[in-house]
Amino acid sequence: ATVRDVIIGVKPDHVWAAEPDTREDVSHLLSGSDLDSGVGRLSSGERRRVALAEVLLAGHDVLVLDEPTNHLDVDVIGWLAEHLNGRRATTLVVVSHDRWFLDAVCTQTWEVHGGAVDAYEGGYAAYVLARAERMRLAAGTEARRRNLMRKELAWLRRGPPARTSKPRFRIQAANELIANEPPPRDSLALQRFATTRLGKDVFDLHRVLLQVGDPPRVILDRVDWSIGPGARIGLVGVNGTGKTSVLRLLTGELQPAAGTIKRGATLKIGYLSQALVELDGNERVLDAVENRRRVTELAGGKEISADTLLKDFGFTGDKLTARVADLSGGERRRLQFLGLLLDEPNVLLLDEPTNDLDIDTLTVIEDYLDGWPGTLIVVTHDRYFLERVSDVTYALTGG
Incomplete structure (x- = not known):
C-alpha cells in the first residue's frame, strides 16, 4: 500500500484537499513526503508519521497514543498539541516521556x-x-x-x-x-572548571559553508560561530534542516565546503548518536562499565563511582549481572550514555538523547549534567529536556 492508500484512499486530490482536517494533517505530518511511495519503503520515522495521520483522521471518540512525539520535530509537536487540545469531544490517553507535551495536552x-x-x-x-x-x-x-x-x-x-x-x-x-533549594547548576563554577579542562577555545567557525546531499543542500551558509568552554547549547529546527550534520561537522566527520573550523587543542569529544552502538552482547553490565572506568570526576573535583552511576541509571540487582544482549533497547541506550560519560569527555554532543528513555532516567541524566564540567551541545525534540540542560538555543533555518 502507498501513503495515499493509507491516508486518503480513493479520493481525488481536489476532494481531499478541500477537507480542512485532511489537508491540515497531511501538510503538518507528511510535508515533503511522496504520497505515492510504498509504506514499506519508508523509514521508521516516516511510517510513524503515516500511522499518526491515519489515527487522527479516523474520527475516533477515544485516542490512545503511545509515544506520539517520537520522530517529530519541535514545530510538529507544537502543532499536534494544539490539534489535540482542539478536539474537545475526544478522550485522549497518551503514554509519553515528553514532559512538555504531557503538560500541554493532559488534564x-x-x-x-x-x-x-x-x-x-x-x-x-x-x-x-x-x-x-x-x-x-x-x-x-x-x-x-x-x-x-x-x-x-x-x-x-x-x-x-x-x-x-x-x-x-x-x-x-x-x-x-524547596524553600532553600539552590538553582539546579552553578553556571559560573562549571564554566571556570571547564576552562581549566578546555582552555579558552572549543570550536571557532569562520565563514563556514556546510552542504550535504546530491545535489548539495546548504545547511550553514558562511557562518561565523564561536563556542567557548562551559557553553550549554540547544539546537532546534524542523526535520531535514541538518541538525545532525552540524554535530558531525563539529566532530570532524563532515568537512565544510568552504571556511575554516578551529578546534581546541585539548578537546575530548563524546558523541551520542541516534544509532545504538554495537556492544559486546556476551559481556555483563557491571563488567562492561567497570572495564571502562571505575571512577569519574564531576565539577570541583568531586568523584562518582561507576557502581553508583549504574544504580542511578536503573541498573540494580539482577540487571548488574545481566548479559548486554538480554537488555531492552532503552536499557542499551542507557548503557551507551553511561559509557560515554565514563570516557570523561570535555565536550558532549548529544543527538536526540531522550529517545527510548523513561522520565526517571531523564531526571537522573539532567542531574548528572548539572554537575558535568564541559561544553554541551544537544539536539532534541524534547522541549522540557532542552530548557532543563541548556542555557541558549539556536534554530537552524536552512542556511
Whole structure:
C-alpha cells in the first residue's frame, strides 16, 4: 500500500484537499513526503508519521497514543498539541516521556507503580508537585529519589506560571520542601572548571559553508560561530534542516565546503548518536562499565563511582549481572550514555538523547549534567529536556 492508500484512499486530490482536517494533517505530518511511495519503503520515522495521520483522521471518540512525539520535530509537536487540545469531544490517553507535551495536552496524570495507579489532577508539572508532597510524607522513601524530585520541583517552580496554573490541590507543603533549594547548576563554577579542562577555545567557525546531499543542500551558509568552554547549547529546527550534520561537522566527520573550523587543542569529544552502538552482547553490565572506568570526576573535583552511576541509571540487582544482549533497547541506550560519560569527555554532543528513555532516567541524566564540567551541545525534540540542560538555543533555518 502507498501513503495515499493509507491516508486518503480513493479520493481525488481536489476532494481531499478541500477537507480542512485532511489537508491540515497531511501538510503538518507528511510535508515533503511522496504520497505515492510504498509504506514499506519508508523509514521508521516516516511510517510513524503515516500511522499518526491515519489515527487522527479516523474520527475516533477515544485516542490512545503511545509515544506520539517520537520522530517529530519541535514545530510538529507544537502543532499536534494544539490539534489535540482542539478536539474537545475526544478522550485522549497518551503514554509519553515528553514532559512538555504531557503538560500541554493532559488534564490528569496517572502514575503506574508497584502494581497500582495513582491519579493526579493536571499535567506533568502538577504531577511533580503532588508526587513531591507524597514523597515528603511517605516514610522510608530513599534519599536519592527525594533529592532528585526536589531539584526538579524547584526548577519547575522557577519556570513560567502556566506550568502550574491548572492543579487545585494544596501546594504549600511542596513549596516548603524547596524553600532553600539552590538553582539546579552553578553556571559560573562549571564554566571556570571547564576552562581549566578546555582552555579558552572549543570550536571557532569562520565563514563556514556546510552542504550535504546530491545535489548539495546548504545547511550553514558562511557562518561565523564561536563556542567557548562551559557553553550549554540547544539546537532546534524542523526535520531535514541538518541538525545532525552540524554535530558531525563539529566532530570532524563532515568537512565544510568552504571556511575554516578551529578546534581546541585539548578537546575530548563524546558523541551520542541516534544509532545504538554495537556492544559486546556476551559481556555483563557491571563488567562492561567497570572495564571502562571505575571512577569519574564531576565539577570541583568531586568523584562518582561507576557502581553508583549504574544504580542511578536503573541498573540494580539482577540487571548488574545481566548479559548486554538480554537488555531492552532503552536499557542499551542507557548503557551507551553511561559509557560515554565514563570516557570523561570535555565536550558532549548529544543527538536526540531522550529517545527510548523513561522520565526517571531523564531526571537522573539532567542531574548528572548539572554537575558535568564541559561544553554541551544537544539536539532534541524534547522541549522540557532542552530548557532543563541548556542555557541558549539556536534554530537552524536552512542556511
